[in-house]
Amino acid sequence: MSVADAHAARIEFRDWGWRYADRDAWAVRGVDLVVEPGERVAVVGPSGAGKSTLLRAVAAVLPDEPDAADDTAAEVRGSVLVDGAAPGSVRGRVGLVMQDPEAHTVMSRIGDDVAFGCENLGVERSETWLRVRHALDVVGLDLPLDRSTTRLSGGQRQRLALAGVLAMRPGALVLDEPCANLDPNGVVQVHDAVRALLDDTGATLLVVEHRIGTWLDLVDRLVLLEPGGGVVADGPPAEVLRTHGDALTAAGVWVPGAEPAPGSARRLHSTPDGAQLAAALPDGAQLGPTLLHAERLATARGRRQRVGTGIDLTVTRGQVLAVTGPNGVGKSTLGLTLAGLLRPAAGVLRATEPLADGAGPSPSAWSSRTLAARIGTVFQEPEHQFVARTVRAELEAGPRALGLSDPAARADDLLDAFALRHLADANPFTLSGGEQRRLAIGTVVATRPPVVVLDEPTSGQDRATWQAVVDRLGALADSGTAVIAVTHDRDLISALDADRIVLTATGATGVKDRDTTTGDAR
Amino acid sequence: MLLGVLGLGVCLVLSLDVVSAAVALAIELALLPLLRIPFRTLLLRTSPVLLAVPLTGLSIALYGRASGREWFDLGFAHVTDGSLVLAVATMLRVLAVGIPSVALFIRADPTDLADGLAQVLRLPARFVLGALAAIRMMTILGEDWRQLGMARRARGLADTGRLRRGASMAFALLVVALRRATTLAVAMEARGFGAPGARTWARPARFGRQEWAAVAVLVGIGMVSIAVAVAVGTWRA
Numbered sequence: 001m002s003v004a005d006a007h008a009a010r011i012e013f014r015d016w017g018w019r020y021a022d023r024d025a026w027a028v029r030g031v032d033l034v035v036e037p038g039e040r041v042a043v044v045g046p047s048g049a050g051k052s053t054l055l056r057a058v059a060a061v062l063p064d065e066p067d068a069a070d071d072t073a074a075e076v077r078g079s080v081l082v083d084g085a086a087p088g089s090v091r092g093r094v095g096l097v098m099q100d101p102e103a104h105t106v107m108s109r110i111g112d113d114v115a116f117g118c119e120n121l122g123v124e125r126s127e128t129w130l131r132v133r134h135a136l137d138v139v140g141l142d143l144p145l146d147r148s149t150t151r152l153s154g155g156q157r158q159r160l161a162l163a164g165v166l167a168m169r170p171g172a173l174v175l176d177e178p179c180a181n182l183d184p185n186g187v188v189q190v191h192d193a194v195r196a197l198l199d200d201t202g203a204t205l206l207v208v209e210h211r212i213g214t215w216l217d218l219v220d221r222l223v224l225l226e227p228g229g230g231v232v233a234d235g236p237p238a239e240v241l242r243t244h245g246d247a248l249t250a251a252g253v254w255v256p257g258a259e260p261a262p263g264s265a266r267r268l269h270s271t272p273d274g275a276q277l278a279a280a281l282p283d284g285a286q287l288g289p290t291l292l293h294a295e296r297l298a299t300a301r302g303r304r305q306r307v308g309t310g311i312d313l314t315v316t317r318g319q320v321l322a323v324t325g326p327n328g329v330g331k332s333t334l335g336l337t338l339a340g341l342l343r344p345a346a347g348v349l350r351a352t353e354p355l356a357d358g359a360g361p362s363p364s365a366w367s368s369r370t371l372a373a374r375i376g377t378v379f380q381e382p383e384h385q386f387v388a389r390t391v392r393a394e395l396e397a398g399p400r401a402l403g404l405s406d407p408a409a410r411a412d413d414l415l416d417a418f419a420l421r422h423l424a425d426a427n428p429f430t431l432s433g434g435e436q437r438r439l440a441i442g443t444v445v446a447t448r449p450p451v452v453v454l455d456e457p458t459s460g461q462d463r464a465t466w467q468a469v470v471d472r473l474g475a476l477a478d479s480g481t482a483v484i485a486v487t488h489d490r491d492l493i494s495a496l497d498a499d500r501i502v503l504t505a506t507g508a509t510g511v512k513d514r515d516t517t518t519g520d521a522r
Numbered sequence: 523m524l525l526g527v528l529g530l531g532v533c534l535v536l537s538l539d540v541v542s543a544a545v546a547l548a549i550e551l552a553l554l555p556l557l558r559i560p561f562r563t564l565l566l567r568t569s570p571v572l573l574a575v576p577l578t579g580l581s582i583a584l585y586g587r588a589s590g591r592e593w594f595d596l597g598f599a600h601v602t603d604g605s606l607v608l609a610v611a612t613m614l615r616v617l618a619v620g621i622p623s624v625a626l627f628i629r630a631d632p633t634d635l636a637d638g639l640a641q642v643l644r645l646p647a648r649f650v651l652g653a654l655a656a657i658r659m660m661t662i663l664g665e666d667w668r669q670l671g672m673a674r675r676a677r678g679l680a681d682t683g684r685l686r687r688g689a690s691m692a693f694a695l696l697v698v699a700l701r702r703a704t705t706l707a708v709a710m711e712a713r714g715f716g717a718p719g720a721r722t723w724a725r726p727a728r729f730g731r732q733e734w735a736a737v738a739v740l741v742g743i744g745m746v747s748i749a750v751a752v753a754v755g756t757w758r759a
Contacts, residue, residue, distance in 0.1 A: 060711075061711050091714050091717040098705070098708070102662070102702075103702070103706060103709050104709045105658075106655060106713070108658055109633060112633060112725065116710075116713055117713035117714050119721055119722050120714035121714050121717060122719050122720050124722060125724055128724045129724065165713070168713065168714060339676060341675060367681050368675045368676075368677075368679065369678040369681050371678070372676060372677055372678025372679075373678070375676075377673070379669060379672075379673055379676075384673045384694070385673035385674075385677065387677065387679060397679070401679050402678050429694075429697050444677075
């Protein structure tokens with residue numbers, strides 16, 4: 001069943017610009033860009049260049065209506081056209097998939113969710129279900145139509161979103177960092193689903209992604225956008241990468257082949273010799289004393305949902321430990337358990353005396369203050385952990401709660417260290433994603449706990465903010481802090497020269513970077 | 523089903539006597555096993571109703587219209603024959619309307635309910651689907667609340683000041699909820715929600731024999747209870 005009635009859409013920006021309501025600066029300005037029907041274009045540029053705004057304009061989902069009479073209202077310049085018409089008048093011609101997999105799911109059953117777009121467009125019932133089955137088939141989501149949407153992995157969720165878009169028979173597919181929050185397996189799933197969708201429809205593609213390598217084999221053109229400057233480079237991907245490689249890296253784009261060197265964020269391991277020395281240490285000979293020790297540990301979320309079992313691991317001073325593994329295997333739950341926030345479901349998690357310092361061996365039994373002085377946690381969503389009205393007060397909150405000396409001076413240091421000085425009086429909830437994550441790490445470091453647990457610290461970061469976060473973590477480990485990162489970011493693991501624990505459904509396997517197995521985990 | 527429960531409710535609100543409510547409750551309890559709902563589930567789901575019953579009873583017994591013999595007089599509250607009878611009648615009434623509503627909706631899927639509301643009762647799609655999305659979001663917000671609590675513990679702020687902490691968590695939850703709602707609205711709009719033209723419904727809302735039967739049974743219960751009350755002579759309009 002190929003699609004006959006949906007011809008590919010033509011997208012055109014003519015000196016287009018957009019200013020959001022209540023903002024002084026233009027989000028995008030002076031963009032001239034034509035995407036011919038069936039063309040596949042990737043758009044890259046630094047944070048704040050207005051890439052998302054561009055895509056949202058095409059999909060006709062910009063938040064507010066421009067009003068020339070009201071100068072706090074949004075303002076628009078030039079025009080954006082889909083098939084020569086205003087995007088809002090051809091709703092359904094453009095399908096949008098955004099970054100947060102959670103955000104797209106509208107209905108509670110898979111089939112209903114895919115059908116949602118068809119219903120809105122007034123497609124007849126029998127035709128709708130034909131399209132639903134076909135769409136799920138194309139994106140390779142082989143699940144019953146009445147399966148609940150709550151238990152899907154990130155990759156499955158994004159493919160579900162793609163199926164929902166495909167069922168609407170769009171002339172153009174618009175993707176706003178669809179892979180930013182996915183594990184490597186999910187990235188491959190989504191990439192393949194997009195290719196299948198394009199083969200099926202011949203639709204025009206417009207994609208934005210920091211890790212542009214994912215899409216290079218699918219796109220005909222690479223467009224570099226500059227904040228306020230419009231399009232500064234436009235051409236075949238290989239040519240743009242060759243001529244503008246450095247500008248792209250500076251703009252926060254992950255240029256293939258320019259990944260950070262192994263161990264580059266660590267002082268101790270920065271030379272190849274140092275790395276070999278660490279790897280060559282005999283079993284049990286650790287660089288620092290053991291802080292946390294887990295034996296046959298089982299983790300559970302809530303009272304009944306057991307997620308991980310048979311986990312053995314050791315955390316030592318100054319170690320970077322990366323917890324990896326497929327979605328749904330309990331990485332985050334293990335992180336929260338190691339952080340003393342969830343009680344082990346079975347087995348033993350013991351804090352040794354150098355860490356416990358008289359507080360007893362079981363972190364989950366410690367009081368909140370005792371815990372905060374020993375183990376810090378950075379949550380997957382930074383917004384969950386903000387408690388104060390300003391960035392400065394946020395940084396002071398932890399030290400104040402613990403009665404540490406001079407919270408103001410500590411906050412001052414951290415404002416500089418995390419490049420947040422200019423935002424000291426801003427409300428934490430108003431910061432950008434990258435800034436929020438830096439602040440979240442800062443608030444935890446403020447109390448100088450010997451162990452720091454982070455859940456996906458680099459998720460959704462561009463190349464530049466990524467570097468800032470990873471350098472910080474490297475410096476922490478170098479100063480003797482044990483850093484436990486729940487992550488699927490291979491570059492992070494490499495740059496921090498981390499020991500890896502790979503979680504599986506039945507246990508955990510320890511992998512020393514460069515594939516040397518350590519003795520402390522099986 | 524909604525219609526049926528409404529019908530029963532109207533029948534029972536018409537009167538305030540003990541007999542009609544008791545008869546309705548008795549018939550319902552006799553019919554309940556037919557629904558084959560596990561006793562535990564039923565007890566758990568109806569617990570809000572069961573909890574509300576003695577509270578309503580108590581307050582009406584204390585403050586209800588005084589008549590007949592006086593049992594207690596606390597100055598501001600009297601317990602009299604009249605108020606006691608009224609309290610028992612109200613308690614039975616709450617049970618008689620509460621139990622069937624909960625029991626019938628235990629199995630109802632929110633999506634099916636939304637389909638019914640929109641297609642049978644012709645409520646606007648925007649309203650119905652908005653409510654449906656809100657129900658789905660409640661689960662996510664529950665998880666958010668847990669995360670907020672853990673984050674406060676992790677930062678050393680969870681030992682004291684329960685009230686202040688609760689307020690800060692509530693504020694954070696509000697911010698998170700607003701953000702999630704905005705993103706969901708964009709996602710729905712991007713899928714053509716609110717597009718001009720007629721919206722279709724992919725799932726037919728069944729309002730067949732089974733549903734009519736349920737309505738008939740529920741309204742029947744109401745009628746029988748009224749008839750009995752009138753016959754016995756306790757009916758008070």
